[in-house]
Amino acid sequence: xxxxxxxxxxxxDLPHAGDDAAVVDGTVITTDMLHERTDFPPGTxxxxxxxxxxxxxxxxxxxxxxxxxxxxxxxxxxxFDREELERFVAGAVDVCEAVDxxxxxxxxxxxVEFTTATTAIGDVxxxxxxxxxxxxxxxxxxxxxEWGRSAAALRLFERxxxxxxxxxxxxxxxLFRFTPRVADGLALAGSATxxxxxxxxxxxxxxxxxxxxxxxxxxDRGAVPVHPAVEEVAEDSAERFELAAHFxxxxxxxxxxxxxxxxxxxxxxxxxLTRIGTVVEESGSEVEARVTADDEPLPDRGYTHGDG
Amino acid sequence: xxxxxxxxxxxxDLPHAGDDAAVVDGTVITTDMLHERTDFPPGTxxxxxxxxxxxxxxxxxxxxxxxxxxxxxxxxxxxFDREELERFVAGAVDVCEAVDxxxxxxxxxxxVEFTTATTAIGDVxxxxxxxxxxxxxxxxxxxxxEWGRSAAALRLFERxxxxxxxxxxxxxxxLFRFTPRVADGLALAGSATxxxxxxxxxxxxxxxxxxxxxxxxxxDRGAVPVHPAVEEVAEDSAERFELAAHFxxxxxxxxxxxxxxxxxxxxxxxxxLTRIGTVVEESGSEVEARVTADDEPLPDRGYTHGDG
Numbered sequence: 001x002x003x004x005x006x007x008x009x010x011x012x013d014l015p016h017a018g019d020d021a022a023v024v025d026g027t028v029i030t031t032d033m034l035h036e037r038t039d040f041p042p043g044t045x046x047x048x049x050x051x052x053x054x055x056x057x058x059x060x061x062x063x064x065x066x067x068x069x070x071x072x073x074x075x076x077x078x079x080f081d082r083e084e085l086e087r088f089v090a091g092a093v094d095v096c097e098a099v100d101x102x103x104x105x106x107x108x109x110x111x112v113e114f115t116t117a118t119t120a121i122g123d124v125x126x127x128x129x130x131x132x133x134x135x136x137x138x139x140x141x142x143x144x145x146e147w148g149r150s151a152a153a154l155r156l157f158e159r160x161x162x163x164x165x166x167x168x169x170x171x172x173x174x175l176f177r178f179t180p181r182v183a184d185g186l187a188l189a190g191s192a193t194x195x196x197x198x199x200x201x202x203x204x205x206x207x208x209x210x211x212x213x214x215x216x217x218x219x220d221r222g223a224v225p226v227h228p229a230v231e232e233v234a235e236d237s238a239e240r241f242e243l244a245a246h247f248x249x250x251x252x253x254x255x256x257x258x259x260x261x262x263x264x265x266x267x268x269x270x271x272x273l274t275r276i277g278t279v280v281e282e283s284g285s286e287v288e289a290r291v292t293a294d295d296e297p298l299p300d301r302g303y304t305h306g307d308g
Numbered sequence: 309x310x311x312x313x314x315x316x317x318x319x320x321d322l323p324h325a326g327d328d329a330a331v332v333d334g335t336v337i338t339t340d341m342l343h344e345r346t347d348f349p350p351g352t353x354x355x356x357x358x359x360x361x362x363x364x365x366x367x368x369x370x371x372x373x374x375x376x377x378x379x380x381x382x383x384x385x386x387x388f389d390r391e392e393l394e395r396f397v398a399g400a401v402d403v404c405e406a407v408d409x410x411x412x413x414x415x416x417x418x419x420v421e422f423t424t425a426t427t428a429i430g431d432v433x434x435x436x437x438x439x440x441x442x443x444x445x446x447x448x449x450x451x452x453x454e455w456g457r458s459a460a461a462l463r464l465f466e467r468x469x470x471x472x473x474x475x476x477x478x479x480x481x482x483l484f485r486f487t488p489r490v491a492d493g494l495a496l497a498g499s500a501t502x503x504x505x506x507x508x509x510x511x512x513x514x515x516x517x518x519x520x521x522x523x524x525x526x527x528d529r530g531a532v533p534v535h536p537a538v539e540e541v542a543e544d545s546a547e548r549f550e551l552a553a554h555f556x557x558x559x560x561x562x563x564x565x566x567x568x569x570x571x572x573x574x575x576x577x578x579x580x581l582t583r584i585g586t587v588v589e590e591s592g593s594e595v596e597a598r599v600t601a602d603d604e605p606l607p608d609r610g611y612t613h614g615d616g
Contacts (some may be wrong), residue, residue, distance in 0.1 A: 012451055022378070022380065022412030022413055023379055024378040024410055024412055024429075025377060027377070027378070027429060028336060029378055029380055029412065029427070029429060030380070031380040031382055031414050031415055031425065032415050033382040033417040033418075033419075033423075033425055034413060035383055035417070035419065038418070044480070053405065069332055069333060069335070070330065070332040070335070070337055072337055072338070072339040072427065073339070074339055074340065074341040074425050076341055090440075102332055104330030104332055104337065105330055106339050107340050107341060107419065109341040109342075109343070110346070111341075111343065111423070112420055112421065113420065114421070115419070117339065117341055117382050117425030119337070119380065120338050121335060121337060121428035121429060123333075238329050285325075
């Protein structure tokens with residue numbers, strides 16, 4: 001059973017397994033595990049790792065439209081280097097500060113590989129919490145920020161490592177330290193009918209949101225806001241779209257917003273809000289056709305991470 | 309740097325690093341990581357692992373005197389077996405139910421070894437939250453439940469595995485599934501001046517509580533309540549005390565309670581409350597003499613786990 005099938009199996013048993021975070025009595029809680037081999041390319045500093053790992057959980061809180069309040073992390077490694085540990089904590093503290101939350105510590109564990117498990121909590125506001133399943137035909141499909149940032153970072157890590165280019169590695173680290181969209185999620189909470197973060201990439205996230213809401217999605221490829229760093233690493237527009245739509249791990253928000261509210265809510269989103277498509281009736285035909293981009297089916301796939 | 313020194317380094321930077329759990333705006337949060345090689349002996353079922361891992365975090369909530377509300381877990385393994393995953397979740401759900409909390413899911417991750425990271429949250433009641441640092445000379449030192457349970461379980465796992473004794477393994481699993489002392493923590497919250505759970509064993513926990521509170525502790529060895537299962541596996545009274553006081557992972561509560569309140573609060577503890585010693589002035593001499601048992605210094609050490 002792969003991870004996706006396993007998650008489906010779990011979803012049948014647990015009320016909140018399909019969403020980015022669970023809500024219990026007005027408190028949002030979410031947890032993630034990241035590890036060196038798959039999540040932190042060579043060159044990733046411990047400061048960046050702390051920022052990014054805790055940021056991933058804060059992003060899940062953001063996706064519910066809640067106010068992030070605190071985060072904790074388990075830091076596991078073969079051995080504990082004091083400077084590395086302090087840098088990890090500094091990254092965790094700083095990403096929490098960036099979203100008005102508090103990093104309150106965690107646990108240490110000896111492990112065969114650098115691994116971190118992070119948890120964030122938040123408070124649901126009077127606007128309520130948003131799930132993935134409320135998108136309705138006619139809603140505008142919108143995203144925060146710019147896409148392809150993590151894809152560009154990975155390419156820069158690869159280039160920097162291959163050519164001993166410290167500047168490229170430094171820039172890659174900067175790109176890896178995203179701001180979790182908590183402020184945007186709060187702004188969207190009162191309007192969005194469905195919302196999620198984009199850890200699995202735009203294409204896959206669209207499929208997930210469409211499936212959860214029982215709708216179809218029509219995307220406008222040209223409307224997807226691509227991060228400027230993608231220009232540096234992509235050779236043509238097809239590769240740009242590939243990196244922006246399929247790579248994932250950008251931790252931006254994807255949401256459905258009723259048409260009349262789009263302009264007002266856009267003003268309130270510090271990361272910007274771009275309309276990239278429209279929610280439509282479910283087609284009833286092939287699952288792959290549930291999401292289209294410029295009238296072509298958009299495959300439900302992530303990016304194959306460079307080693308194939 | 310070993311784990312203990314690393315924790316000390318962290319404690320200097322983070323406000324809550326010395327306690328079992330952090331408190332943020334009335335919400336308690338705590339996180340732990342456990343993995344197969346060090347925490348789940350061969351024979352541990354996935355149901356027991358789910359119960360025990362989530363229970364460890366609920367125990368940290370209990371140690372603050374808060375009401376546990378929810379828990380999440382990351383389940384990481386080389387491959388996902390549906391039945392194992394479902395059993396893990398069933399154990400997590402059941403231990404939450406045992407303390408009136410809700411298991412609300414989590415995350416999956418591929419990992420080289422079965423690893424789980426658990427987080428629990430809780431709500432501080434009107435009695436406030438309890439930390440490790442408030443014990444005062446004259447307080448009674450008390451513990452919940454009976455000690456040595458996990459030590460006995462480990463011996464039964466070893467015996468059961470060596471002799472293909474399924475009953476011993478089954479009993480070991482039962483002993484491993486402790487009830488987190490949330491109800492007892494809530495009963496103690498209004499009275500205890502200091503409280504913690506006993507993940508590192510009685511001796512080490514006494515040292516930690518004494519150090520945090522700036523006091524000494526005088527223990528009565530004979531008063532320590534020893535779990536009946538220890539009788540089966542220990543050869544004499546010295547070994548019984550060794551297993552009850554130094555092994556750890558019993559997840560009972562250790563607390564200081566003002567003398568006049570001991571009898572009343574004992575009535576309110578479902579797991580029972582036993583007075584095992586007295587909080588005294590800090591001796592000012594050797595650190596090792598901070599905690600004594602029958603007037604002999606009680607070493608600040610855990611149990612050496614069977615392999616040496």
